[in-house]
Amino acid sequence: MKPPPETVRETIIVAAAELIVANGYDGVAMREIAAAAGISKPGLYYHFRDKEDLLEAVLTHWMTETEALIAAAQQAPAIRAQLTVLVRGLFAQAPLQRALIRLGTQDLPRLGDNARERIQGCYGKGFLEPIEALIRHGIARGELRAVNPHVTTWLLLGMLYPFFHNAHPCARLVNEQTATQIVATLLDGIAAHPA
Structure with a gap:
């Protein structure tokens, strides 16, 4: 019995995410994604028109999973708690999920204008804009x-990105203590006696 299309589509998205994170967008061919997902290349093209469409689906899928994390951060009472919930939640994600945050910006220059615009919109609306809103509310x-x-x-993202690369030595330090230190560094700095 064939699995339902949503299951096949999700299997493709997960396989593509793993390969793209490991090898980069340019380092993966559609045939490799099809093989990793256990389907034929025509079967892959039944679900996704091209590799750009697939990358967009990978990032959109990740963004959907991140919406709950953003919503949880928004419920915290103050900016320090909100950012701590956010960073700890990101650190609690599987390494593949964390790596997709980087992917949202890293591979954009390789895409066509339309795909780049759609992915930037998805990344902006689902991730960047909610973080900016937390900060704006903290200012207000x-x-x-x-x-x-x-x-x-x-x-904040610049401080986080090294922790989102599986091969980076910082990846070993993904824990609640590091998350708390990142938020404290952003909000308080590291000077012993602030100027």
């Missing part, structure tokens, strides 16, 4: 100085 409540929320979001 007087918990943060009047900083640029967009820049602050990227500063």
